[in-house]
Amino acid sequence: MWASIRAFLWRLTNLFHERRAYGSLDQEIEFHLKMEIEENRRQGMSTDEARRHALIALGGIGQIKEVYRETGSGRWLESLIQDVRYASRMFRRDRGLTAVVIVTLALAIGGNAAIFSFVDGFMLRALPYSAADRIVWMTEKPPGGGRYPISALNYLDWIKQNTAFEYMAAAGWSDLMLTGIPEPLQLRASQVSSHYFDIFGINPMLGRTFSSDEDQAGKGNVVVLSHVLWKTQFGADKSIINRKIILDGEPYLVIGVMPPVGIFNEFVQIWRPLVFGSETAKREYRRLGAFGLLKRGVTVERAQAEMNTIGERLAGEYPESNKGWGVGVVLYSEAMVGLRTRRVLLILISASGMVLLIGCANIANLLMARASSREHEVALRVSLGAGRRRLIRQFLTESILLSACGGIFGIGVGYAGMAALRANSQFMAMPPEVIIVMNVRVLLFALIISVLTGMLFGLAPALQSSCLASVAIIKEGAPGGTAGRRRSLFRRVLVVAEIAVAFILLTGAGLLLHSLYRVMHVDPGFDSANVLTARVPISPRQFPDPVRMNAYLREIMLHVEGVPGVKEAALTTAPPLEGWADERPYHIDGRPPKDRANQPRCPFKVVSPSYFHTLGILLIQGRGLVDKDVRGTLPVTVINQSMAQREFPNENPIGRCIITQVIPPSETPPGSEIPWIIVGVIKDEKTDSLQDERNWGMYVSNEQNPVYGVTLVVRTATDPLRFEQSIRNAVHEVNKDQPLAEVKTLEQIKSRSSLPSQVLAELLGIFAAVAMLLAAVGIYGISSYSVAQRAREIGIRAALGANARDLLRTILQGSLALTVIGLTLGGFGAFGIVRLMQNLLFEIRARDPVTFFAVTAVLGGVALLASFIPARRIIKADPAATLRCE
Numbered sequence: 001m002w003a004s005i006r007a008f009l010w011r012l013t014n015l016f017h018e019r020r021a022y023g024s025l026d027q028e029i030e031f032h033l034k035m036e037i038e039e040n041r042r043q044g045m046s047t048d049e050a051r052r053h054a055l056i057a058l059g060g061i062g063q064i065k066e067v068y069r070e071t072g073s074g075r076w077l078e079s080l081i082q083d084v085r086y087a088s089r090m091f092r093r094d095r096g097l098t099a100v101v102i103v104t105l106a107l108a109i110g111g112n113a114a115i116f117s118f119v120d121g122f123m124l125r126a127l128p129y130s131a132a133d134r135i136v137w138m139t140e141k142p143p144g145g146g147r148y149p150i151s152a153l154n155y156l157d158w159i160k161q162n163t164a165f166e167y168m169a170a171a172g173w174s175d176l177m178l179t180g181i182p183e184p185l186q187l188r189a190s191q192v193s194s195h196y197f198d199i200f201g202i203n204p205m206l207g208r209t210f211s212s213d214e215d216q217a218g219k220g221n222v223v224v225l226s227h228v229l230w231k232t233q234f235g236a237d238k239s240i241i242n243r244k245i246i247l248d249g250e251p252y253l254v255i256g257v258m259p260p261v262g263i264f265n266e267f268v269q270i271w272r273p274l275v276f277g278s279e280t281a282k283r284e285y286r287r288l289g290a291f292g293l294l295k296r297g298v299t300v301e302r303a304q305a306e307m308n309t310i311g312e313r314l315a316g317e318y319p320e321s322n323k324g325w326g327v328g329v330v331l332y333s334e335a336m337v338g339l340r341t342r343r344v345l346l347i348l349i350s351a352s353g354m355v356l357l358i359g360c361a362n363i364a365n366l367l368m369a370r371a372s373s374r375e376h377e378v379a380l381r382v383s384l385g386a387g388r389r390r391l392i393r394q395f396l397t398e399s400i401l402l403s404a405c406g407g408i409f410g411i412g413v414g415y416a417g418m419a420a421l422r423a424n425s426q427f428m429a430m431p432p433e434v435i436i437v438m439n440v441r442v443l444l445f446a447l448i449i450s451v452l453t454g455m456l457f458g459l460a461p462a463l464q465s466s467c468l469a470s471v472a473i474i475k476e477g478a479p480g481g482t483a484g485r486r487r488s489l490f491r492r493v494l495v496v497a498e499i500a501v502a503f504i505l506l507t508g509a510g511l512l513l514h515s516l517y518r519v520m521h522v523d524p525g526f527d528s529a530n531v532l533t534a535r536v537p538i539s540p541r542q543f544p545d546p547v548r549m550n551a552y553l554r555e556i557m558l559h560v561e562g563v564p565g566v567k568e569a570a571l572t573t574a575p576p577l578e579g580w581a582d583e584r585p586y587h588i589d590g591r592p593p594k595d596r597a598n599q600p601r602c603p604f605k606v607v608s609p610s611y612f613h614t615l616g617i618l619l620i621q622g623r624g625l626v627d628k629d630v631r632g633t634l635p636v637t638v639i640n641q642s643m644a645q646r647e648f649p650n651e652n653p654i655g656r657c658i659i660t661q662v663i664p665p666s667e668t669p670p671g672s673e674i675p676w677i678i679v680g681v682i683k684d685e686k687t688d689s690l691q692d693e694r695n696w697g698m699y700v701s702n703e704q705n706p707v708y709g710v711t712l713v714v715r716t717a718t719d720p721l722r723f724e725q726s727i728r729n730a731v732h733e734v735n736k737d738q739p740l741a742e743v744k745t746l747e748q749i750k751s752r753s754s755l756p757s758q759v760l761a762e763l764l765g766i767f768a769a770v771a772m773l774l775a776a777v778g779i780y781g782i783s784s785y786s787v788a789q790r791a792r793e794i795g796i797r798a799a800l801g802a803n804a805r806d807l808l809r810t811i812l813q814g815s816l817a818l819t820v821i822g823l824t825l826g827g828f829g830a831f832g833i834v835r836l837m838q839n840l841l842f843e844i845r846a847r848d849p850v851t852f853f854a855v856t857a858v859l860g861g862v863a864l865l866a867s868f869i870p871a872r873r874i875i876k877a878d879p880a881a882t883l884r885c886e
Contacts, residue, residue, distance in 0.1 A: 083397035090398065098402070101363050105406025105453065107770065108359040110413025111352040113438070113446045117418045119345050120445075121436040122337050128262050128433060130201035131293060136300060137335040138168075138290040138307070143324030143598050150290050152276055153283040154314060154322070158290075161310050164303040165292040169196035170274055172288050175537050175709070178233070179737055180246040185233065186537050186741040187247075188267075191274040199293040202264055206230075207241040207256030210273045220273040223252045227260040229269045248539035267432040284321035284585075284596060291332065304329040315597075323597040336431045343836065344760060351508065351767040354501045356449070358774045360457040361494040365781050367399065367457065368491060399458020400451060407450030414438065414446060424759050495778045496822040502768070502775040503826025503859055507834055509768035510851040512761035515841040519754050522842075525685035525695075526576050527616030531746035532720035532727065533575045534712045537739060546706030547631070552734070553702070553710065557608070559730040560714060565723055567715045570614040571702055572607045575711050576685050576746065577753045580697055581605050582663065588647055589657035589675055602643070602660060603687070603697035606707045611699070612638075612682055614715050615746075622654045622680035630703040637676040640684045642696035653678045658698060663705050676700065689753045691842040712740070720745050760840070772862055775822075779866040783815045808871055815867035822863075823856055830855075 033054055040050030091098040126132050139147040140154065155170050162168070169192060176189040197209040204224065214222055225240070234240050244251040252272065258264040274288075294303055307327040315322040415438050422436045430436075536556065543549035553571060560569045573581030580603035587593040587600075609625040611617075620641065629636050637658060644653045657675035676698070684695040702710070716723050724743055731738050831847060838846040 083394050084401060086394070088401075091402070097366060101366065101402050102406045102409060104359045104363060104774070105403055105450075106409035106413050108352075108356040109403075109407050109410030109446055109450055109453065110417055111767065111770075112349070112356055112449055113410060113414030113442055114417030114421060115345070115348045115352045116445050117414070117436055117438055117442045118421065119349055120439070120441055121434045122341060122345060124441070125435070127333050127336075132333060133331075134166075134294040134296070134298075135199060135332040136292045136294060136303065136329050137332045138292055139328040139330075140286060140311075141326040141328045142601075147328055149286045150288050151283050151286045151321070152288055155288060155290055156276075157314055158307070158310060158327075161313070162303075162306060164294060164298045164306045166295045167195040167199050167293045169193045169199050169291050170288045171196060171291065172274060173268075175741075176247045176270060176272075177249075177537055177539060177739060178245065178247055179249065181233075184737050184739040186535070186739050187229070187269045189247075189270045189272060190268045191272055193274045195293075196271075196291065199291050200262070200264075202258065202261055204256035205259040206238060207254070209256055210271075214273045215275050220275040221250065221252045222255045222273065223247070224256040224258060224271040225254060226258055226265060226269050226271075228266050230257045248541050250541060262433040263431075265432060282321070283318055292329070300329060300331055319597065320595060321597050323595055325597060336433060340839065343840065347508065347760075347837065347840075348763060348767075351505055351764055354505055355767050355771050355774070356453065358498045358501050358771050358778075360453055361498050362774050362778045362781075363402075364457040365491050365494055365778055367395075396455060396458050400454035403450045403454030403457075406453075407446055410450070411438070411443065411446050414442075421763075424755070491782055492818055495775075495782050495818050496825065498771075498775040498778045499819060499822025499859065499863065500826035500829060502771040503823055503855060504830045504833055505764070505768040505771045506855045506859055507826075507830040507851060508837060509761065509764040510855050511834060511837060511841060511844065511846065511848060512757065512764055514844055514848060514851050516754070516757045516761045518843045519690045519757050522686070522690055524576065524690060524750065525617060525683050526746075528576075528746040528750050530716045530718065530720050531615065532714045532716060532723065532743065533746060533749065534714075534727070534743040535741040536571075536710055536712050536731075537741055538708050538710075540708055543708075549708065550703060550706050553608075556712070556731055556734050556738070559733055560712065560727055563723060563726045563730050565717045566727070567717060568610060568614045569715070570608045570611040570713045571710045572611050572713060573605050573707055573710055574687070575713060575749065576615065576687065577689060577749050579688050581707075583697075584660045584663065586658050586660040589659050593659070602658065604637075604660075604663065605697065605699050606663065606702050606705050606710075607699050608702050611713065614713055615685070617685055618683040620681045620683055621652075622678070624680050624682070625699065625701045627703075629701045633704070635674055635676045635700070635704055636679045638680040638682055638699045639678055640682050640695060640697060640699075642684050642694075643698060644681050646696050653681060663700065663707065686753075690750065691753075691757070713746075757840075757842070772859060775859070776862045776866040779815060779819065779863050780869065782818070783811075783867045784870040808868075811871040812864075812867050815863070819860060819863040819867075823860060826859075827852065827856070 033051075036054035036057055037047075037050045040053050041047065045053065127135070129135060138150065138158075140150050142148050150170070152170065155168070159168050171193070172191040174189050174191065176187045178185040178187055192210070194210045194212045194215055197203075203209075205227065207224075209224055210222065214220060223245070225234070230236060230240065240254050240257070243254050245254060246252075247270075258271075292303070294300070304327075307329050311322075311325065311327040315325060418436060418438060536553070538549060538552075543552060557569045557571065560566060583601040583603045585596050585599035586602040593599065607625070609627055609629065612619065612624050621644075622638075625636070625638055639653060639658075647653070647658075648656065656678050658678065659673050659675050661673050682699075686692050687695055687697065712727075714720065714723070714727060728740055731740060830852070834846045844851075
């Protein structure tokens with residue numbers, strides 16, 4: 001074994017010291033020759049005769065050396081090194097083509113690597129939890145379908161009746177105000193049951209998590225800090241354990257600090273025990289999230305089947321709240337990445353792959369043209385004994401070396417692209433578990449596509465060159481007619497494919513840009529200019545009496561409206577484009593009601609009477625909310641146009657009543673049902689996003705229905721950000737410990753709402769533009785080649801009196817035919833593929849004829865221009881000079 005290794009190393013060393021290796025071989029041959037001569041002389045031969053017989057016996061020194069070279073264990077490596085050296089010389093000789101190929105590959109491979117880093121982060125990399133494949137997310141499913149938060153009472157029954165889960169945990173989300181520090185801080189908090197941390201298998205970095213008895217009333221004033229909060233707010237002080245901090249005016253004992261992993265890093269800042277209290281009073285009160293850890297060997301399908309049985313049992317026992325409701329069980333890793341995100345990633349990776357294919361087709365065309373200029377070289381090598389496999393290997397070595405260089409630069413391009421996308425990651429919901437990095441898997445992906453790309457675009461010129469008729473080429477100085485026609489046909493097929501793929505990409509980008517235009521010009525239903533929003537977090541413990549809390553909010557509004565430059569202010573439970581505050585089952589008075597479990601649910605907002613005027617929301621019918629709508633008067637509501645059309649399509653809604661439960665002031669179950677009298681109808685405001693088409697809902701006054709956790713909406717005379725500090729000072733005049741959270745302008749909210757569509761349209765637009773440019777280059781190349789091949793014919797036609805228009809039409813016919821075929825094939829392809837984009841579009845169809853026509857016109861125009869340039873050049877040339885050159 002060691003002898004074999006030494007022999008291999010000796011041969012490997014000799015690859016780089018060829019003279020020394022062959023010198024040793026000469027010495028060995030000479031030794032054997034001398035031994036054979038001596039043996040012949042002992043048999044009585046003369047010296048000359050002995051040498052002649054010895055040479056005959058050895059078979060010829062030249063043949064021995066040739067056999068050694070061909071059969072040596074390092075021959076393949078030696079040949080490879082020779083091919084690489086030769087390819088390097090060829091690249092240095094043709095620097096322009098080399099640069100074009102490397103730049104094209106760097107852009108295409110870099111784009112694929114950047115997008116793949118997101119695919120890897122979202123869909124391929126395992127979650128950072130020890131039993132990630134057994135963690136599930138659990139929801140309730142309403143009769144109409146979809147997912148909904150869970151009821152605490154249902155959750156408690158699930159725990160008792162299931163056999164599929166090792167642990168179950170419930171979680172709620174709220175805000176906590178950290179005080180006792182120079183500037184009050186609003187924290188994103190989560191209330192979780194004791195097994196929550198066990199499900200994710202994450203142990204605290206410091207201290208401990210919650211014990212099983214700390215979810216009891218009176219024992220829940222303990223908290224666990226996130227790693228980020230521990231570092232930023234408490235200076236990474238390890239002595240924080242067993243110290244008390246003030247949250248919502250009450251002392252809490254810090255018992256643990258979590259490591260910086262997934263949702264335990266930034267998504268939630270602080271955890272406290274989930275103490276079941278008032279939320280267990282009503283089964284239809286659904287406010288919690290739920291997680292589960294499957295037992296080993298239990299599949300999601302089995303768990304879902306068991307939970308279906310439990311859901312049906314609870315629906316039979318509690319029809320008023322559960323009739324028609326089911327239970328949803330889905331892997332947490334799947335629930336974390338929504339359907340829209342998966343569709344966006346699929347579109348982007350497909351687009352980048354198409355650009356890579358177009359780039360490969362273009363490079364194959366370039367290399368085939370380059371191979372045509374090397375025909376005499378290849379023919380000479382064939383005549384000297386080079387085999388077809390040897391030639392194919394040489395050409396593939398060149399193409400793979402080119403792709404490797406492009407891949408190296410492509411990694412840099414991909415890293416820059418990944419960083420840019422990560423900086424604009426708002427265009428897709430990025431869970432805290434998702435980490436976008438250029439890791440080994442992404443680098444391996446770039447390496448693989450580099451090699452495959454090199455083989456893909458190098459195979460055609462390699463096969464073309466290896467099939468040359470060497471004798472004909474050497475004699476005639478030109479390739480055979482059949483081979484030339486075959487090459488020309490193949491190049492035309494590549495150009496047609498480029499045009500077809502470019503058409504698909506341009507159509508997708510065109511649809512998204514058309515959709516984005518619609519989004520940016522949609523009427524949001526409000527005036528977003530010079531409006532500042534800021535959350536005003538208030539704890540029920542701070543103001544247990546809602547009446548006093550409303551008086552406190554009125555005082556804040558008065559002080560804010562007194563700031564010079566502030567026009568007016570209002571309060572709302574949710575600003576525009578950030579959703580509705582809540583929704584409740586409802587029915588219309590005078591119509592037969594359904595059981596509550598199957599009643600439709602109406603979104604609503606609690607607002608101050610000045611809300612509509614402050615935001616410029618148009619009143620269409622009746623009146624708005626007024627200051628006289630206070631507690632003790634008839635409960636009134638204002639509905640929007642969509643609600644009026646939904647429930648009262650052919651009648652006047654003014655004076656009708658919507659019956660729903662009393663909206664609770666804080667996170668408590670709703671009260672009894674009461675009728676809300678409709679007094680007005682307003683124009684729809686966009687609530688969830690600019691693309692939102694489900695806008696129907698109702699508005700009630702905060703005086704009649706006090707709530708905690710409101711947002712201050714302030715209209716100013718000029719740029720609202722200039723007033724932020726003045727508004728904060730005005731609030732602190734009322735209460736120096738009152739924080740303002742999430743301060744932003746309504747324009748910023750509006751811009752963020754359109755950001756997903758904007759970034760996706762820009763990305764696909766970039767890919768489409770690159771594809772169109774590459775297709776244009778391909779058409780230009782095939783047109784230039786065709787014109788060069790027909791130069792003599794065109795010169796003769798011109799000399800015989802053909803006019804420029806006829807010559808131009810003759811030359812352009814071939815290119816235009818390719819363009820038409822490519823556009824036709826691309827149209828059929830786009831017609832089928834763009835259906836996947838329908839859910840990403842706003843107010844247009846995936847098969848929008850305007851977009852298809854525009855793409856056809858643009859791509860056809862670019863193709864015509866790319867064909868016209870070389871045609872015009874040859875027409876402008878002097879026919880005599882062309883013929884003399886020929």
